[in-house]
Amino acid sequence: MFISQVILSSILIITGYLVSKYPNLIAGYNTMSKKEKQKVNIKNLQLFLQWLLVGLGVFSIISYFILEAFGISIERIISINSLIIVVTVIIALVYVNTNKKFKN
Template sequence: MTDFVIHLFIGSLLIILGLLVKRFPTLIAGYNTMPEEERRNVDIVGLSSFMRRHLVILGALWILIAVGLVLSNQTDAAFLIYLFYVPIYAFWMVARAQRYNHNS
């Protein structure tokens, strides 16, 4: 049961970060450390919307998977699902987010 609470917390945290990243784009890794000249070439409105959408999706799917695994009594499979699911989705997000960076 404590694993379930941890998964609910992680999913909720991802959703909250997704909602915050639209209002505070400096939460986006790499954007806050860019020089001002490079920041001007980033479509921050599009990037922050993209990050919000996909962090909320990631958090919601995290919670749905946790609920599904608890209801089906297969909580042992959670580690493998999250081991493959999260990195693949994260790599896809990083690759896809590059379309908002118009620097060289």
């Protein structure tokens, strides 16, 4: 199961770096018209998503080792990490859609 945590963390970290280089990977941004894209502060959005995804990847692997050290079962570790990732992504979506720093 450690391999699944490494794969998940690697995917999140790599995606974070790819989003910073290729903004069209951001869901919804690639389908916007040029007029709609001008309303988005893409630099702030890229930076936020990069830090979010890299942070989640690093957190996932660190929390695995910490929870395993406390003797928590692998199934619970995966459940806890999954729950934290889902909740964090939901909070981040609300933040991005309501904060004015991501709009021009």
